[in-house]
Amino acid sequence: MMCAAPKISVLINSRNRVQVLQNCLNSILLQAYNNYEIIVLDDASDNPAEYQQVLTSGGYNVQLLRTEQPLGVAGSRNRLMREASGDIFVFIDDDAFLTGLDTFDKIVEVFNNDDEIGIIACKIIEYVNGEMSFKVPFRRISYKDNHSILDTPQYVSYFLGGMCAIRRELIEKCGGYNEQLTFGEEELDLSYRIINSSRGWRIWYEPTIVVIHQPQSSVTKKNELYYHINNRFYLAKRYLPWQYIPIYLLIWCSKYMIDAIKNKQLRSYIAGLYKGLHTYANTQKDTLNKSAVTYLRQHNGRLMY
Numbered sequence: 001m002m003c004a005a006p007k008i009s010v011l012i013n014s015r016n017r018v019q020v021l022q023n024c025l026n027s028i029l030l031q032a033y034n035n036y037e038i039i040v041l042d043d044a045s046d047n048p049a050e051y052q053q054v055l056t057s058g059g060y061n062v063q064l065l066r067t068e069q070p071l072g073v074a075g076s077r078n079r080l081m082r083e084a085s086g087d088i089f090v091f092i093d094d095d096a097f098l099t100g101l102d103t104f105d106k107i108v109e110v111f112n113n114d115d116e117i118g119i120i121a122c123k124i125i126e127y128v129n130g131e132m133s134f135k136v137p138f139r140r141i142s143y144k145d146n147h148s149i150l151d152t153p154q155y156v157s158y159f160l161g162g163m164c165a166i167r168r169e170l171i172e173k174c175g176g177y178n179e180q181l182t183f184g185e186e187e188l189d190l191s192y193r194i195i196n197s198s199r200g201w202r203i204w205y206e207p208t209i210v211v212i213h214q215p216q217s218s219v220t221k222k223n224e225l226y227y228h229i230n231n232r233f234y235l236a237k238r239y240l241p242w243q244y245i246p247i248y249l250l251i252w253c254s255k256y257m258i259d260a261i262k263n264k265q266l267r268s269y270i271a272g273l274y275k276g277l278h279t280y281a282n283t284q285k286d287t288l289n290k291s292a293v294t295y296l297r298q299h300n301g302r303l304m305y
Contacts, residue, residue, distance in 0.1 A: 002087055002187045008036040008104055008165075009086030011222045013076035014094040015043040017216050018054050022042075025060050027097035033104035036090075041080050049060040050289050073161070074177035074186045081127055081168075081176055096124070096162050096213040103209055107165045110206055118170035118194050118201030121159035122209035123150065133214065135160050138300050150206055156205040157301035158191035163211040166270045170194060175231055183224060188302060192239040196292040225265050229256050229272030237283040241293065243302050251305040 014021050021040070028038060042051045044067050055062050063083070071079060077266065079091055088107060092098070100106075110120055124135035137156040143149045164187070166263055174197050176190045184287070194201040232252045236245045255271070260269035287297070296303055 002108070005033075005035045005147060006087035006108060006111075007085065008033070008088045008090055008107070009081075009084035010036055010078035010092065010093050011036045011074070011077065012038070012043075012092060013041040013071075013080060014045070014051075015046045015070065016047075017094050018051050019046070020214070020216055021094040022058060023056065023064065024094050024098050026137050029060070030094075030101055031098070031104050032101050032203075033108070034103060037063065037084070037086060038173045039065065039080055039083055041065045041067065041071075041076050043067055043072075043076050062141075072179070072182045073184075074179045074181055074220075076184075077161075078176040084168075086196060087168050089168060089171065090164070091161060091166070092163045092211065093161070093213060094163075094212050095216045099210045099212060099225060102209075106206060106209055108118030109283065110204055111165075111167060113203070114202075116200070116202045117204045118167050118174075118199075119159050119203045120165040120209070121156055121189070121203060121205045122163050122165075122211055123141070123205075123207045124160060124162045124213050126162075126213045126215065128215060135162055137203070142300060149154075151207045152205075153207060154205055155295075155299050156203050157195065157296045157299045158188050159203055161187045161206075162213045163209075173197070173199060174201070181227075181231050181234065183227040185228070185235060188235060189231075190240075192235070192288065193286075195295055196239070196286070196288050200232045200291065223268065225256060225260060225263075225268045226272040226275065229253070229269065230275045232256075233280040234283055237280045239288050240287055240303065241287055247304055 026184050033173055035261055042048055043261050048066055051064060065083060077091060107120055111117060121137050126133050126135050135149060136150060137158050138149055174194050177186045191203060236248050240248060257269060
């Protein structure tokens with residue numbers, strides 16, 4: 001059980017997106033809960049002075065860090081956690097913002113009500129070119145057939161990094177984000193790891209915590225496909241029982257091949273396959289135990305794809 005008012009560290013990594021960052025910070029400053037700190041990492045942006053100027057002129061009480069070489073998503077988050085002093089780490093993308101004034105209160109309440117919960121996932125509503133979609137820890141077919149699942153608090157098997165809350169204790173015992181995964185799937189890796197741990201942490205989906213995400217252009221856009229393919233080979237070899245690996249890789253490689261054809265990225269696809277096979281051959285297994293597999297089966301887990 002945490003103390004009544006644990007300290008929250010709000011952690012944001014950003015690169016060349018200081019303008020949208022202001023919307024994110026403004027939503028944080030409106031929170032009723034007041035025991036928190038904000039740490040922003042400027043991940044080797046092209047104009048570091050702009051970050052300092054905007055944060056200073058806006059009157060934001062923010063600790064600003066700077067790296068000279070890009071760390072990527074996993075590396076940036078780990079750096080932020082090393083600097084944080086809170087009991088709870090709250091990650092939010094710089095192009096997202098909170099919709100409620102009691103988000104932090106809800107996070108504290110969930111953690112205090114259940115010691116088995118190590119990570120809180122939330123309802124992320126994404127807008128791209130005026131079209132709305134949900135970024136939630138369920139297969140799309142699950143909530144298309146049963147829309148009420150989006151509004152049902154429950155245990156889930158993974159979380160999405162656009163906005164989440166993590167206990168410091170979990171990171172101290174299970175480790176941080178896997179920096180081998182340069183872009184993508186880092187949340188899934190951490191999810192497998194904590195569910196498979198001897199502590200048996202769980203992940204909770206709290207739909208009353210709503211975040212709006214308006215994605216900006218990724219700094220790794222041209223390499224996304226390459227990284228995703230490689231990461232799927234890593235996850236399959238590292239965690240999945242042998243019987244799931246063939247169908248898992250078949251499904252994902254087929255999906256990415258279709259994406260590559262549509263987007264004229266066959267070179268990235270082939271390079272990703274080559275890298276993925278090399279990664280697969282050099283990755284040690286840490287197979288999900290029976291308890292973890294059972295948990296995944298019961299809570300919309302990622303086993304077959």
